[in-house]
Amino acid sequence: MCKTYDLYFSVGFCIIVLLFLFGTNEANAQQNGPDPDSSYVNISSNFDSLYVLFIQDSTFIKAGKNDLLRVEPVEQQIILIPKYAPTISFDNIFEADSIYVVNVQFGLILDEVNPAYKRIESKDGDIGNITPSSLGIGFMDIRTYNRQQFANRHKIEEIDYMSTYLKVNTNTDSFYVQSSNNRNGILRIASGDSILYQPGNRLIRISHPYSKEWSTRKTIEEGKTTVIEHNFDLMEPSIETLSANIATKPHYGSNLFIVSDDDSEIIIDGEEIGSGAVKLNYRTGPVHVSINNSKTGKHAFTDKITNISSEKAVVINAYTKPLRSYSRMYGVFPGASQWYKRQKLKSALISGGFLVLGGITLQRNNLYNQELSEFNRIEKLYSAADTEERALKLGDQLEDQQEVTKRVDNQRIAFFSLTSLLYVFNLYDAFFDVPESGFQEKTDIEFYFQQNSISDQPFTSMTLKYVF
Template structure:
């Protein structure tokens, strides 16, 4: 029986292998690549053509084997499609898909932007930046905000540190906007960038300026905000009362007018005509009162808009300052905390 099974199954197995189609991988992204015949058997090669000396390269999301490579290096890989992530400390990571052919070298060409300012987009999840800065966590906040970690002040405005794995508790202390606590789940050795500003952005303030008191609340001007909100509510209430009163008086006038038109006797018509003249005077006074009630409403809204546009919070709005951080590692209470020197471009 076993002989019968093997005599039938083994040939069928090899036939299935021969008939299984081999898929042709498509290059999803291949900017500036070219093929040159290097006549290498049993492997394909990827050659780096860069405008920087070295990059940290992740191949096929193999996070345990991320290495530095020099410009011009050739890397032997199995034929087929591969995924490459090139990282350099001062520009965004570059991602490429390339299909390697056995016996040939594919040239991966990439040009990093050397003039780019360091930003959160550049730093976040950047392998090379993690090594350059010697850290896995970068926090950026307002220049006058003090950052506390483990009950110790570790910097102002911008810090870079090699934090422990797991949830880390930080506190941002600003002299004008108070304290703010934040928990960061630090799960990787790669840099994790966090923007922790406390001061409002001016464009966001202007966007909310039509709402009475909203801009003042965001600028932490609570007394002024409450005054504007209270004034808006009182003036709006008076206007609503005046408008309702005017509409009621107009409704009464229309009722009298319809009765006057349908009067069956001269005496009734004269009496209704007199009432209609008196009601017209009441409507005119109601209209004047309603129009006067618009003045405080317009005044409050104008005050609110003017203050939103021209009044700044204590210490000013959020300042977007381009930063280049140069880090020196220092020991603070047995832990490593980098000292950050900032080069400010105005």
């Protein structure tokens, strides 16, 4: 029985020691609730989480957007280590019974994982060599609250222009407008509604998910309502309307859109996501997209996601099939259209044949000009002959030269005709020949996006249409 108690005591003692050792590394960075005698910091960024390094006591923690990190109420430096952005730092004087909300937006996104982040993830205990960079900060703001203010911070209006409004009249029931308040970002309002807007000379952007973005610059006068009007040219969603459009991200609830051919598989970071077109809410950092099409092969596309509220969604044009219009345009250059349509052998034959035949045609043309000059020279001598004997001799030379000139001329015409026929065939092929993959057709983006929104449960639907 005593041995059992000894065993329990030993296990308990070990657990206490481990908790103590673990706590010395992160005790100042993670608490269940605010302590009135302590100072706290909340890091909000365009990353879901990042490592926070406290220089004063060399402790660090992986913190999320809603985490409160306890700091010593003194002046100290804090280093932020995101996954796909440069390491940065900031200095601040922390006071007791205060909560500091740090809103930092990383504007520079790296192609690979931050080396310092990778070191910490690999449990490398040496953090003394982690140094911040002067790059990467797109925006940083530090606000100080007491505990009550922190609890109600989202209810506090953070703007001081309560009587300045922007009113927009459009031909749609609702639309999206970029707010002058960084916290609100992009707002959806109804036509004829007004929103608070910061006074000054402002670039105002409004957009509809089925139209291109429209912008205008206006002077917003303090204490007044500024009215603007615009009629949207509505159309089906496309690559053009999705990309340069502030409405895309809030309307579809996604920050990454990939549009490809209907029969193409879309793979992101090695994982098959779907086909045709997909919309995703993707993490901050680089995105590597692979398109697998049975006719056109594999293609790679890369881009970067910032997740900054004021920026537009990332739209990747991942079509892999050729456009009919481009095929015809490239037909001006022999072989270019065929190369564009991935008909490499045909392209080589047409371009090579055109160069060879064209080269021979030019050579025959130069030779013809030389022979014709010789014929004209002899003809002049024949016309100026002062004796019958000389006239007979020059006459024979003139007949021989005439045959040579005619033969070279026939060759020139023949090669020119062949070159012209090949060029005509090249144009015909560029305009009418369809590649094995077929030409690019407009993907029904709305169909795929609605399909992505449907639950995993299978169902059958039917639409009946009556004409009265």
